Every structure is written in C-alpha cells, then in structure tokens.
Amino acid sequence: MNPAVRAARVALSLLLPLAAAPAAAQLSVNDDRPAMVRAAVEGVISSVTPPSGPSAGPVFTVLEGLVAVDATGADVVKPGGQPGTAADLVVGARVAVVLAEGATAPPLAARTVFVFAQPPQALLAGTVDSVEVEARTFHLLGLTVHVTDRTAWGGPRTAPALDGIEDLKPGDPVTASVTNVDGKITAFRVLVLSPAPQPMERFRGVVEEIGTSSWKIALADGSVRQVTVNAETRIVGDPVVGDTVEVVGHADSAGGFLAQLIAKVPEAPPELTRIRGVVRSIDRTEWTIATESTGASTVVVKVDAGTRIVGDPRVGDTVEVLAVRDASGALLAKVIAKVDLGPPSDVVFTGVVKSILPGLWTIGDVRVMVTPMTRILGEPRVGDTVRCTGKRMPGTGMVAAALIEKLTGSAATL
Incomplete structure (x- = not known):
C-alpha cells in the first residue's frame, strides 16, 4: 500500500473520534494509564501567509483565522494519497493536520497535512x-x-x-x-419552497349576479367587478342577490380575481324609536298614542304579527312603545308595553266644558279622557256646566271619565 495513503487513513482514524465527540466531552479510562491522543487539527483554510524565507513554509489558519498552523517542513498529501506541495494549501481547501510532537503554541507546527477532495x-x-x-x-x-x-x-x-x-x-x-x-x-x-403568498385584496359591494364559477359584485362607485370562485372559495352567511358582501381574494394566473372568501355583511340593527304616552285608539293594524300629558300631540304606530303586546294595554292606558321605521318610513311597533302607574283614585267634580276633542275634553282646568265606555248624559257642549265622575290617572294629570252629565249654573270644583 502506498505509504501516503496508509498515513492518510491513520490520520483520519485519529481525527474522526475527535470530530464525533462533543466539545465538552470528558475523556475517561478504566485504568491508571495515561490516555494517548494524537494532536491534530481539521478544518477549512481561511487564510494563507506565504513563507517568510527559503527554508520556511506557509502559515495557514482555520476557523476564520482563530487557529494558525505552520506547515514548515510538513508533508502535504493530496486526495488519493498523491504527494502534494505547499501550493495545494489554498484558501477554501479542507485539510486534516497531524501536528508535530510538542506543538503546543501557535502557530502549531504541522507534521503532515492531508488535503481532502472537495467537489465543486x-x-x-x-x-x-x-x-x-x-x-x-x-x-x-x-x-x-x-x-x-x-x-x-x-x-x-x-x-x-x-x-x-x-x-x-x-x-x-x-x-x-x-x-x-x-x-x-x-x-x-x-x-x-413554499410559494410566495399572494397579496390579498379586500372590497365590499352588493351581489348583482351569482354564477357557478363567478360572481358579479356592484361597487359603491357604480362599477361592477367579476370575481372567480372555485371549490376553495369560502361562502359565509349564505348571501343572495341584493345582499352586501365582503370579498377577500387575490389576482389569479389569468389576470382575473380569485375570491378566497365571500361573506355576507350583517345588516345593521334598525334604530329604535321610543315613545311614551296614552293610548288614544286601538285598531287592527295601527294604534294612536298621545305622546304628551295634554294629548296635544299624537303618533300613529303600525302593528303586525311581530309586534309584542305586554300587559294588555287598553285605551286610556299609559304605554311604552319601541318602534322602528319600515321601508315606507312609517313607525312599526316592535313592543307596546303597558306602564303600571299605580291604582287610579275615584274623583267627582263639576266644571264648564272648555273644549271637546275626540277622546279628550277640557272641563274647567281638568283634562278628561273620554272613551267609548264613558256615559255622556244631556248632550253637553262647549260652555255647558257638567259633572264628571271618573278616576284620576297618577302621573298623567288627567281623569278618565266614567260619566259626564250636563248641569247648569255650577262652578268647577275638584
């Protein structure tokens, strides 16, 4: 066997255990004999200093200049065991160095330098x-x-x-x-590699057309945008034509727009209108509410199958109404709740009729609620003196009349 090849194999057998051992590993033996370790260095040449004289060899470093090796007088062995020269010690070459005995100070003296083959x-x-x-x-x-x-x-x-x-x-x-x-x-x-993520775009519009492979979305500026959909497009909220949707996607390879998500935008909750007043009339499709204690202002609210009636309110009762505007702009009652004002008190008084309005009379200085249940005797008119029997409605300043009878020549008392 070629002596150089044999030497290279010996050097590698010495260096491989060093390369495999952790840096902090402890060498232990099972007897008292000292451990024999061949001094060696292995790495990639990071710099080369030319010889300083005719009899000197080059000094090279590994580990980016941290470890210096003096190759003066060292044998250089190329890949395949061929003899080499100092010219083979170039930056980037991977080498294994068997150090000379007693090499303990930098630059470390080399005995043999093996240059490994490195394919380009x-x-x-x-x-x-x-x-x-x-x-x-x-x-x-x-x-x-x-x-x-x-x-x-x-x-x-x-x-x-x-x-x-x-x-x-x-x-x-x-x-x-x-x-x-x-x-x-x-x-x-x-x-x-993972493909670069596509830049995503988000916009909002109204669904104008729904197809099997594309949708048309009308934008706020009046333009219409066509988006492609496929099996990976997520449709959220079951949008239909006319719904407002949020669209998220990116440009596709054909130059179009591929939707990753089409989500129906929930409608904003309608604005509630709150009304408090006295019920003036009750009809199958609408109620009339006097919104002031004087009864001078009334509001008509629609009712439908979705209107919730709480407390069985009747004409003359004070109610709280929660309503929204429908498509026509009219008030649609969502809740009509009777307001408990406490038990009414009985009252009897006389006075001059000052005004007669549908459902509301003024007798003296008292405002009187008149309902279909009120008995009216003597056909009183404005200017007539009447006696009113009824119940005072706490919190309203009004009297709900049970009986109004025409008199003559009496002053109002209460």
Whole structure:
C-alpha cells in the first residue's frame, strides 16, 4: 500500500473520534494509564501567509483565522494519497493536520497535512421551467439539472411528501444544490419552497349576479367587478342577490380575481324609536298614542304579527312603545308595553266644558279622557256646566271619565 495513503487513513482514524465527540466531552479510562491522543487539527483554510524565507513554509489558519498552523517542513498529501506541495494549501481547501510532537503554541507546527477532495458545488434557486421524468432531468434558470438515486428531496412541511422527480412540477419554486458530475450539472439536494403568498385584496359591494364559477359584485362607485370562485372559495352567511358582501381574494394566473372568501355583511340593527304616552285608539293594524300629558300631540304606530303586546294595554292606558321605521318610513311597533302607574283614585267634580276633542275634553282646568265606555248624559257642549265622575290617572294629570252629565249654573270644583 502506498505509504501516503496508509498515513492518510491513520490520520483520519485519529481525527474522526475527535470530530464525533462533543466539545465538552470528558475523556475517561478504566485504568491508571495515561490516555494517548494524537494532536491534530481539521478544518477549512481561511487564510494563507506565504513563507517568510527559503527554508520556511506557509502559515495557514482555520476557523476564520482563530487557529494558525505552520506547515514548515510538513508533508502535504493530496486526495488519493498523491504527494502534494505547499501550493495545494489554498484558501477554501479542507485539510486534516497531524501536528508535530510538542506543538503546543501557535502557530502549531504541522507534521503532515492531508488535503481532502472537495467537489465543486453551487446553489441554484428559481422556478422549475419543465420536468423530464424519464430523462431524470428538469430545467431551472435555462439550465438542465440532472438527478440521481442519491439526490435528496424535501419540501414544505404542510405540502404533500416530495419523494423524487416524479413529484416535481413546472412552476415549483426550488433551490437545487448541484455539483459537476462528468460535465453535467447534477443535483445532490432539491428543496421545493413554499410559494410566495399572494397579496390579498379586500372590497365590499352588493351581489348583482351569482354564477357557478363567478360572481358579479356592484361597487359603491357604480362599477361592477367579476370575481372567480372555485371549490376553495369560502361562502359565509349564505348571501343572495341584493345582499352586501365582503370579498377577500387575490389576482389569479389569468389576470382575473380569485375570491378566497365571500361573506355576507350583517345588516345593521334598525334604530329604535321610543315613545311614551296614552293610548288614544286601538285598531287592527295601527294604534294612536298621545305622546304628551295634554294629548296635544299624537303618533300613529303600525302593528303586525311581530309586534309584542305586554300587559294588555287598553285605551286610556299609559304605554311604552319601541318602534322602528319600515321601508315606507312609517313607525312599526316592535313592543307596546303597558306602564303600571299605580291604582287610579275615584274623583267627582263639576266644571264648564272648555273644549271637546275626540277622546279628550277640557272641563274647567281638568283634562278628561273620554272613551267609548264613558256615559255622556244631556248632550253637553262647549260652555255647558257638567259633572264628571271618573278616576284620576297618577302621573298623567288627567281623569278618565266614567260619566259626564250636563248641569247648569255650577262652578268647577275638584
């Protein structure tokens, strides 16, 4: 066996345990004999200082200049065990150095320097142009890249497993670590990258048309935008034509817009109008409410099957009304609730009729609620003196009349 090759193998057998051991590992033996460790250095040359004289050799460093080695008088062994020279000690070369005995101070004296073979390597990054599975090649950056059974494959964790060139597709973004094998660019590692996220766009509009593969959305500026939908488009809220929707998506490869999400925008809750007053009339489709204690202002509210009636209010009762505006602008009552004002008190008084309005009389200075249940005797008119029997309605300043009878010549008392 070539002595240089034998020496290289010996050196490697000494260096490999050092490379495999953790930096902080403790060397232990099971007897009292001292451990024998060959002094050595392994690494990539980061700088070379030429010889300082005819009999001196170059001084090179590894670990980016932190460890210096003096190659004066050292044997240099090239890959394959061929004898080398100081000219083979160049920046970037990977070397294993067996140090001379007693080399304890920098620069460390070398006895033998083994130069390892390093195949030229490069990294290509780009988008795959085409894939030729049978030829076991793909095109990247206009270059033909070969793969072998030893090519390692990888891809995004969330993507399907990438086991070989059969899984590679045109358009995939990749990085390929390559080397020169027999004059061919050959990949020893191919990584498929996650595609760059598309810039997302969001807009709001009214659904004008719904198709199987596209929707039309009318925007606030009057324009209409067509968006593409597919199996991955999320439709939220079951929007229909006429609904306002929020659309989120991005440009597609055809130059259109692909919707990722179309969500119906919930309608804003209607503004509630609150009314408090006395019921003047009750009809099947509407109620009339006197909104002031004087009864001078009335409001008509519509009622429908959705109106909630609380407390069985009747004409003359004070109620609280919650209403909204319908499409025509009219007030539609959502709730009509009777207000409990406490028990009314009985009252009898006489006075001159000052005014007669539908449902409301003024007798003296007292405002009197007149309902279909009120008995009226003698056909009193404005200016007549009457006696009123009824109940005082707390909190209203009014009297609900049970009986009004015409008199003559009496003054109002209460």
